[in-house]
Amino acid sequence: xxxxxxxxxxxxxxxxxxxxxxxxxxxxxxxxxxxxxxxxxxxxxxxxxxxxxxxxxxxxxxxxxxxxxxxxxxxxxxxxxxxxxxxxxxxxxxxxxxxxxxxxxxxxxxxxxxxxxxxxxxxxxxxxxxxxxxxxxxxxxxxxxxxxxxxxxxxxxxxxxx
Amino acid sequence: xxxxxxxxxxxxxxxxxxxxxxxxxxxxxxxxxxxxxxxxxxxxxxxxxxxxxxxxxxxxxxxxxxxxxxxxxxxxxxxxxxxxxxxxxxxxxxxxxxxxxxxxxxxxxxxxxxxxxxxxxxxxxxxxxxxxxxxxxxxxxxxxxxxxxxxxxxxxxxxxxxxxxxxxxxxxxxxxxxxxxxxxxxxxxxxxxxxxxxxxxxxxxxxxxxxxxxxxxxxxxxxxxxxxxxxxxxxxxxxxxxxxxxxxxxxxxxxxxxxxxxxxxxxxxxxxxxxxx
Numbered sequence: 300x301x302x303x304x305x306x307x308x309x310x311x312x313x314x315x316x317x318x319x320x321x322x323x324x325x326x327x328x329x330x331x332x333x334x335x336x337x338x339x340x341x342x343x344x345x346x347x348x349x350x351x352x353x354x355x356x357x358x359x360x361x362x363x364x365x366x367x368x369x370x371x372x373x374x375x376x377x378x379x380x381x382x383x384x385x386x387x388x389x390x391x392x393x394x395x396x397x398x399x400x401x402x403x404x405x406x407x408x409x410x411x412x413x414x415x416x417x418x419x420x421x422x423x424x425x426x427x428x429x430x431x432x433x434x435x436x437x438x439x440x441x442x443x444x445x446x447x448x449x450x451x452x453x454x455x456x457x458x459x460x461x
Numbered sequence: 462x463x464x465x466x467x468x469x470x471x472x473x474x475x476x477x478x479x480x481x482x483x484x485x486x487x488x489x490x491x492x493x494x495x496x497x498x499x500x501x502x503x504x505x506x507x508x509x510x511x512x513x514x515x516x517x518x519x520x521x522x523x524x525x526x527x528x529x530x531x532x533x534x535x536x537x538x539x540x541x542x543x544x545x546x547x548x549x550x551x552x553x554x555x556x557x558x559x560x561x562x563x564x565x566x567x568x569x570x571x572x573x574x575x576x577x578x579x580x581x582x583x584x585x586x587x588x589x590x591x592x593x594x595x596x597x598x599x600x601x602x603x604x605x606x607x608x609x610x611x612x613x614x615x616x617x618x619x620x621x622x623x624x625x626x627x628x629x630x631x632x633x634x635x636x637x638x639x640x641x642x643x644x645x646x647x648x649x650x651x652x653x654x655x656x657x658x659x660x661x662x663x664x665x666x667x668x669x670x671x672x673x674x675x676x677x678x679x680x681x682x683x684x685x686x687x688x689x690x691x692x693x694x695x696x697x698x699x700x701x702x703x704x705x706x707x708x709x710x711x712x713x714x715x716x717x718x719x720x721x722x723x724x725x726x727x728x729x730x731x732x733x734x735x736x737x738x
Binding site for chain 1 (some may be wrong): 498
């Protein structure tokens, strides 16, 4: 496959196929926000450090600032706009797992993937995954509680939640 | 945002990748091979690299292999660090590579990219240095199988147009006793003061380091010192550290003096965990 510097890309995002004209050099984050109007993924460090731009690619959390949009070809992208009333979103509300909210979409995408990929996640796994995102309001404890509450609800015998 | 434009190619075979590279090179486009791309994107965003074309090797079947073949473990260059950890076919590698960046980043960072990268912290290479792995390199002259020690000297030494396809490790190394110790200044997710990977094979300790100098390394001189059981452990460690092959890093993560302190303690702990007294 060859792509010149600018071309039309069909991108599968949130269950739809959207056509966008992109530069090869465009990051997925840029295209989601500027071409598709999906501004839930937030630009933070734009260096792969903060996790505010996290989206799901084939179910796995990926920092969209360190992925070229052209790499999305053939993959299913889910952004925060693609989640509707999920247990994780409700848990973030119930556990007060956010303050200013800027990092929240990235955290939710990461946590959403975590409980699906590792339904039996222990504290070590949870902390390893949550270490990928930065919250400057330092709401980590509440976020961890949100994750644990969803894990507990998925497995009623699980009593991790406080 | 990356300020300059470039072309994108995604070949589906090794030969196609090599040919595309040569064509682009002849056109003066200074192509670079692209796997996870995390380092390329971050450097490009800062204008620290420039290229007019990238060649994405993720669609090449040989680069996607992760399996045991004929008593060896074959790992394709585009296998992500997360995939390696989840599969856990080589626990030492899972543990060592698990120290790179953070979990989400490791969903994108590939083992080949980590080994081939320019960043000074490249934990994924340490197990392969310990296991005397072979690497498969493809290029204009064909495909070659060489010891990692022949091509990894501070960085992966490949010729123009060559790229890392696979790493092959003798299965006898997979189950050996191992230790991986990664020390950071404050948080878990930050560059290390020192990362030590060690194994014990036939009674001898092997050690490899990242974060100590400006490149990952394994040192025969240090291993001679560490295996000299005629002197106390403390002496072995101090002698080994005197043979670190380059100046200790002196940067924002820690001064050289502090690194030496951490290295001394961590190396001692490593040996003790492997049963040395």
